[in-house]
């Protein structure tokens with residue numbers, strides 16, 4: 448079985464499970480949807496999907512951190528790392544950035560890597576490889592898009608970084624796999 452390192456660890460400390468119609472992840476309930484459903488929602492109302500993604504991203508990361516704080520009593524170093532995320536961001540500490548990338552990658556939107564982060568300027572540049580939304584878009588429309596299409600991903604990143612940087616910030620996708628670029632690039636400011 449292939450499972451991301453963070454899910455293996457969470458499985459071990461009983462903070463991830465899929466059973467009896469429930470997907471539990473760090474104290475929160477998740478729902479699996481096919482990627483095509485996200486594109487349908489995007490066609491209905493793109494702005495709302497962005498806002499929804501932002502709210503969901505914020506809630507996921509804040510929920511994970513708060514939950515990990517409660518679980519600190521387990522004396523688990525790994526859980527401690529999650530609980531400390533909000534304090535450590537911007538220090539460009541390698542472990543913190545890796546943790547953030549690992550958490551994002553669990554959601555299936557693609558493989559995220561933080562290219563640049565400036566906590567004082569409250570800015571970040573984030574790459575997402577093999578974007579699920581972009582690949583779904585290209586296979587649905589059988590052509591390249593004129594503009595970036597990963598609205599949900601931009602929303603989720605905006606939510607995650609709003610929490611970590613302690614203020615409302617937004618995210619714009621500046622290049623997209625669906626445009627024929629080799630990966631998607633997001634500017635958070």
Ligand SMILES: [Zn+2]
Pocket residue numbers: 578581595596597620622623624625631632
């Ligand atoms: Zn994209």
